[in-house]
Every structure is written in C-alpha cells, then in structure tokens.
Amino acid sequence: GDSVTQTEGPVTVSESESLIINCTYSATSIAYPNLFWYVRYPGEGLQLLLKVITAGQKGSSRGFEATYNKETTSFHLQKASVQESDSAVYYCALGSGVGDNSKLIWGLGTSLVVNP
Amino acid sequence: GGIITQTPKFLIGQEGQKLTLKCQQNFNHDTMYWYRQDSGKGLRLIYYSITENDLQKGDLSEGYDASREKKSSFSLTVTSAQKNEMAVFLCASSPLGGTNTGQLYFGEGSKLTVL
Numbered sequence: 001g002d003s004v005t006q007t008e009g010p011v012t013v014s015e016s017e018s019l020i021i022n023c024t025y026s027a028t029s030i031a032y033p034n035l036f037w038y039v040r041y042p043g044e045g046l047q048l049l050l051k052v053i054t055a056g057q058k059g060s061s062r063g064f065e066a067t068y069n070k071e072t073t074s075f076h077l078q079k080a081s082v083q084e085s086d087s088a089v090y091y092c093a094l095g096s097g098v099g100d101n102s103k104l105i106w107g108l109g110t111s112l113v114v115n116p
Numbered sequence: 117g118g119i120i121t122q123t124p125k126f127l128i129g130q131e132g133q134k135l136t137l138k139c140q141q142n143f144n145h146d147t148m149y150w151y152r153q154d155s156g157k158g159l160r161l162i163y164y165s166i167t168e169n170d171l172q173k174g175d176l177s178e179g180y181d182a183s184r185e186k187k188s189s190f191s192l193t194v195t196s197a198q199k200n201e202m203a204v205f206l207c208a209s210s211p212l213g214g215t216n217t218g219q220l221y222f223g224e225g226s227k228l229t230v231l
Contacts, residue, residue, distance in 0.1 A: 045222035
C-alpha cells in the first residue's frame with residue numbers, strides 16, 4: 001500500500017548544529033507521487049514548508065532542503081544550522097499528484113527540539 | 117492572507133453525547149477537510165467537501181456527520197462520543213489543484229476529551 005515513514009521523535013539538537021529528519025515512502029498505487037513537508041510551530045496550525053512534485057528535484061524553504069529521490073524512495077529534510085525557532089513538529093506527506101488533496105498520506109510527525 | 121478558525125479549541129463531552137466542531141475560513145477556498153489526529157498516528161481524513169453543500173467521506177467517516185452549508189464554513193459532528201476518547205480534530209482548506217496541489221491551510225485544532 002501507500003505509506004510514509006519518518007524519523008521517530010523527539011529529535012533534540014543544539015542551536016547551530018545540522019539536522020536531518022528521515023522520510024521514506026511507499027507509493028504502490030500512485031503513478032507520479034508528490035512529496036511534502038509540513039510544519040507545526042507551537043500555537044499555530046500546520047503549514048506547508050516545502051513541496052517537490054518531480055523526482056530528482058530539490059525543494060527549499062526557511063533554510064530547509066529536501067530532495068525527492070525516487071531510487072531510494074526518500075525525501076529527507078535537512079538543515080545545515082538549526083535555530084531555536086525551528087523547534088516544531090515536522091510532517092512528511094505523500095500525494096497523488098492529480099489535484100486530489102483528499103489522497104494525502106501523512107507520516108506520524110517528528111518533534112524537533114532545538115536547545116539554545 | 118487568510119485564517120482558519122476552529123471552535124471550540126477544547127471540547128469535553130460525556131459518553132454517548134453528540135458533539136459538534138465548527139470551522140470557518142476566509143481564504144475563499146472551495147475545498148475543506150476534517151482530519152483526526154490521535155497520539156502516535158498520522159492524520160486521518162474524516163470528511164471533505166469540494167464545494168458548498170457537497171460532502172465526501174474519507175477513510176474515517178463512520179461515527180461522524182458533516183455539514184457544509186456555506187462556502188466559508190464546515191462543521192463536524194461526533195454522533196456518539198466514545199468513553200476515554202481523546203483526539204485532536206484538524207480543519208483545513210485548499211484552493212483548487214494544479215500548482216496548488218498539496219497546499220492545505222490548517223486551523224490550530226480542536227481537542228476532544230470524552231469522560
């Protein structure tokens with residue numbers, strides 16, 4: 001079936017350290033998967049961080065990057081130097097790419113804690 | 117920019133009670149969604165609506181009713197709350213697909229506790 005697996009949290013890092021949150025997917029019923037990272041900051045609603053709809057491409061936002069790797073079925077989220085304000089819950093999601101958002105498949109979320 | 121407002125933020129009910137959650141959006145988006153989030157589980161779609169008066173069942177629709185009486189609002193009713201149930205309900209909206217595919221806008225959530 002279709003599924004998303006991501007790093008189990010909480011992930012704790014110190015400010016200015018590098019970060020990687022792993023996300024792998026299975027898209028057996030989706031011909032052209034789209035991949036997303038959403039983020040939920042404390043006290044706010046979930047919001048789209050970045051998305052990539054073409055295999056081999058990289059998305060970036062707010063210093064975060066993720067590359068859509070079709071060979072390894074991965075979409076890991078990386079940041080070279082985290083800040084305390086990056087503390088949040090990060091969700092990887094898989095979409096069908098045909099404009100139907102009802103088919104989004106979500107990972108369980110990874111809580112990130114950045115210590116000053 | 118716009119905003120999605122969910123009310124109430126916290127809802128405490130009794131077993132068997134009918135409970136209603138409300139969601140308002142001022143993005144003028146066509147599609148609205150209700151998700152349920154349980155601890156240790158991903159978001160699961162309960163209902164969605166692609167336009168006013170339209171309702172579509174998601175994977176978790178049993179035990180719920182929904183209503184989309186106008187474009188800006190989407191309500192969800194738990195028809196019979198289950199004892200010890202605890203979950204967060206998330207409302208979202210999205211513009212039409214195309215380049216906006218996957219772009220959902222979420223409210224802060226409503227936390228349900230059933231005693």
